[in-house]
Amino acid sequence: xxxxxxxxxxxxxxxxxxxxxxxxxxxxxxxxxxxxxxxxxxxxxxxxxxxxxxxxxxxxxxxxxxxxxxxxxxxxxxxxxxxxxxxxxxxxxxxxxxxxxxxxxxxxxxxxxxxxxxxxxxxxxxxxxxxxxxxxxxxxxxxxxxxxxxxxxxxxxxxxxxxxxxxxxxxxxxxxxxxxxxxxxxxxxxxxxxxxxxxxxxxxxxxxxxxxxxxxxxxxxxxxxxxxxxxxxxxxxxxxxxxxxxxxxxxxxxxxxxxxx
Amino acid sequence: xxxxxxxxxxxxxxxxxxxxxxxxxxxxxxxxxxxxxxxxxxxxxxxxxxxxxxxxxxxxxxxxxxxxxxxxxxxxxxxxxxxxxxxxxxxxxxxxxxxxxxxxxxxxxxxxxxxxxxxxxxxxxxxxxxxxxxxxxxxxxxxxxxxxxxxxxxxxxxxxxxxxxxxxxxxxxxxxxxxxxxxxxxxxxxxxxxxxxxxxxxxxxxxxxxxxxxxxxxxxxxxxxxxxxxxxxxxxxxxxxxxxxxxxxxxxxxxxxxxxxxxxxxxxxxxxxxxxxxxxxxxxxxxxxxxxxxxxxxxxxxxxxxxxxxxxxxxxxxxxxxxxxxxxxxxxxxxxxxxxxxxxxxxxxxxxxxxxxxxxxxxxxxxxxxxxxxxxxxxxxxxxxxxxxxxxxxxxxxxxxxxxxxxxxxxxxxxxxxxxxxxxxxxxxxxxxxxxxxxxxxxxxxxxxxxxxxxxxxxxxx
Numbered sequence: 001x002x003x004x005x006x007x008x009x010x011x012x013x014x015x016x017x018x019x020x021x022x023x024x025x026x027x028x029x030x031x032x033x034x035x036x037x038x039x040x041x042x043x044x045x046x047x048x049x050x051x052x053x054x055x056x057x058x059x060x061x062x063x064x065x066x067x068x069x070x071x072x073x074x075x076x077x078x079x080x081x082x083x084x085x086x087x088x089x090x091x092x093x094x095x096x097x098x099x100x101x102x103x104x105x106x107x108x109x110x111x112x113x114x115x116x117x118x119x120x121x122x123x124x125x126x127x128x129x130x131x132x133x134x135x136x137x138x139x140x141x142x143x144x145x146x147x148x149x150x151x152x153x154x155x156x157x158x159x160x161x162x163x164x165x166x167x168x169x170x171x172x173x174x175x176x177x178x179x180x181x182x183x184x185x186x187x188x189x190x191x192x193x194x195x196x197x198x199x200x201x202x203x204x205x206x207x208x209x210x211x212x213x214x215x216x217x218x219x220x221x222x223x224x225x226x227x228x229x230x231x232x233x234x235x236x237x238x239x240x241x242x243x244x245x246x247x248x249x250x251x252x253x254x255x256x257x258x259x260x261x
Numbered sequence: 262x263x264x265x266x267x268x269x270x271x272x273x274x275x276x277x278x279x280x281x282x283x284x285x286x287x288x289x290x291x292x293x294x295x296x297x298x299x300x301x302x303x304x305x306x307x308x309x310x311x312x313x314x315x316x317x318x319x320x321x322x323x324x325x326x327x328x329x330x331x332x333x334x335x336x337x338x339x340x341x342x343x344x345x346x347x348x349x350x351x352x353x354x355x356x357x358x359x360x361x362x363x364x365x366x367x368x369x370x371x372x373x374x375x376x377x378x379x380x381x382x383x384x385x386x387x388x389x390x391x392x393x394x395x396x397x398x399x400x401x402x403x404x405x406x407x408x409x410x411x412x413x414x415x416x417x418x419x420x421x422x423x424x425x426x427x428x429x430x431x432x433x434x435x436x437x438x439x440x441x442x443x444x445x446x447x448x449x450x451x452x453x454x455x456x457x458x459x460x461x462x463x464x465x466x467x468x469x470x471x472x473x474x475x476x477x478x479x480x481x482x483x484x485x486x487x488x489x490x491x492x493x494x495x496x497x498x499x500x501x502x503x504x505x506x507x508x509x510x511x512x513x514x515x516x517x518x519x520x521x522x523x524x525x526x527x528x529x530x531x532x533x534x535x536x537x538x539x540x541x542x543x544x545x546x547x548x549x550x551x552x553x554x555x556x557x558x559x560x561x562x563x564x565x566x567x568x569x570x571x572x573x574x575x576x577x578x579x580x581x582x583x584x585x586x587x588x589x590x591x592x593x594x595x596x597x598x599x600x601x602x603x604x605x606x607x608x609x610x611x612x613x614x615x616x617x618x619x620x621x622x623x624x625x626x627x628x629x630x631x632x633x634x635x636x637x638x639x640x641x642x643x644x645x646x647x648x649x650x651x652x653x654x655x656x657x658x659x660x661x662x663x664x665x666x667x668x669x670x671x672x673x674x675x676x677x678x679x680x681x682x683x684x685x686x687x688x689x690x691x692x693x694x695x696x697x698x699x700x701x702x703x704x705x706x707x708x709x710x711x712x713x714x715x716x717x718x719x720x721x722x723x
Contacts, residue, residue, distance in 0.1 A: 059704025069679030192657030197692035203594030
């Protein structure tokens with residue numbers, strides 16, 4: 001596979017990409033989310049998008065720090081990132097993480113960083129609509145029962161419900177909605193920096209509640225669009241001993257698998 | 262004449278006392294920080310029309326929405342009858358609108374009667390939901406005691422209002438048939454009004470009463486009862502969750518229009534960090550010196566640190582619990598309940614307001630100066646109402662924000678209090694320490710010993 005270009009390399013050659021791929025901490029380091037990062041770069045390469053990553057110049061957007069209440073740390077992370085982004089004159093950003101998406105899109109403008117930010121599921125939908133991604137017929141998922149778990153930060157927070165569902169539609173499978181979906185979707189339990197801490201005392205973990213609801217649909221695949229949701233739903237399947245029967249995938253992975261990229 | 266004088270004095274007392282009570286609510290809301298909320302008035306009025314007036318967000322759960330709508334519509338339209346009672350009470354002109362509106366008057370009052378009957382059914386169903394079926398969202402821990410009684414009192418008062426209207430119109434219908442109606446002699450009236458409900462309900466309930474003086478007494482009891490319950494209700498609102506019937510309107514007007522995902526920026530911290538990073542505009546050092554001198558508190562400890570809009574939110578809450586019913590933390594048995602957060606803010610604001618009113622110098626931070634909201638310390642804060650455990654349970658999923666029928670934002674105060682805990686108290690969940698350390702030292706949410714772009718190398722080696 002071809003090399004992933006970085007902004008620094010392109011800048012040295014006097015070039016600039018059409019879009020920056022913001023990988024995020026999970027996408028860079030978490031072994032599960034890395035697979036999504038790689039799947040998405042495969043699609044970008046296949047379609048021939050002129051993109052780049054920041055590589056080691058990228059750092060945490062500061063989302064978990066801000067929502068935990070640590071505004072100092074958020075400001076430090078955010079201002080440093082904005083320096084880098086503005087330094088390269090970045091206009092457009094795509095990211096596979098709804099938390100990075102939201103922070104870049106909604107939190108950074110007040111700090112002097114205004115960018116056109118889209119989530120990878122939105123880009124994938126565009127590419128499908130434009131015919132630049134063509135789904136292979138008779139793919140691995142044709143006719144399979146799939147349920148889609150809305151991430152809070154794409155769904156309720158930013159109102160994106162349809163793009164991911166249109167991507168699923170293109171895969172020609174049977175979408176079954178959970179009882180709580182779209183604006184009423186239940187959180188996986190990881191937002192607001194919960195990803196890094198134990199649940200507070202209670203009757204059950206939030207991801208177990210959501211995993212049970214997903215299993216009720218009888219779906220063989222749970223599609224998600226967020227690295228934290230992937231972890232939480234994956235853990236939920238393990239807790240229910242269903243990890244071999246019900247797979248949890250990001251939408252980018254579904255496309256890569258379907259098209260054998 | 263005596264009746265008119267009594268009516269005038271009773272009205273004056275009731276309205277005066279209510280005005281005084283509402284001014285206290287206003288004072289309590291203004292305990293919060295000033296925040297300019299303006300701009301985009303088109304969208305703001307649209308919110309008032311659709312969300313408050315049109316109840317659009319109620320209809321996400323259409324069964325309670327429909328019953329609530331009956332009560333709401335009956336309440337709104339009954340104001341026509343109320344205006345007439347006022348005119349009658351002050352001038353003695355009975356059925357003042359009839360000679361001016363004729364058949365349309367009969368239609369309006371009939372419409373009110375039909376809505377009142379529907380509202381009565383709805384009220385009984387609401388009582389059953391709370392007292393017999395005990396719906397989960399009405400029986401959470403924060404609903405024990407006063408909130409539970411408050412909800413029932415409101416429903417009983419509504420039944421009393423409706424009963425009075427039907428007693429008044431119903432007995433008058435019977436009196437009509439005996440040529441004794443109070444509306445006898447109203448210009449243009451031939452026979453009874455023939456209102457949609459009281460024309461059959463009246464004879465059914467009161468037709469058997471022989472004594473005409475009893476019927477007259479009942480008619481007057483209905484008339485006076487209705488207006489007295491209205492006055493009682495008006496004066497009950499400021500201490501009740503039922504205040505939402507008024508505050509829903511301003512609260513939707515002032516609701517946030519910014520993207521949900523944007524957390525309020527803290528410019529004082531931004532400027533400090535900018536000057537630390539050498540990104541400042543030259544004023545940074547002065548800011549820093551000023552900050553060190555004052556030892557500022559960051560985040561929100563008490564109602565004084567909230568925006569006035571957060572407190573308006575709290576007083577607008579009618580404790581329906583739609584937020585709590587969709588909260589993932591609450592669903593899985595955690596202590597956090599968004600509704601409780603709002604009730605706590607309201608109760609704390611009320612407590613502070615009462616203490617300020619007492620003028621007791623023991624609540625003054627500096628006893629040499631007069632007690633005021635800027636010179637107040639009763640040794641308590643919002644943290645005496647809301648525990649860190651509740652704050653820590655929030656996933657910021659915005660389900661509560663999405664659920665509120667009157668556009669209350671329960672999430673914002675939670676995040677403001679988290680800021681106080683972390684920034685001012687340097688406390689918080691121990692699990693977050695490694696997160697903060699690795700973001701600070703490595704620019705990553707996880708501490709990793711490899712480069713951020715290590716995954717690209719693996720990929721190109723494939």
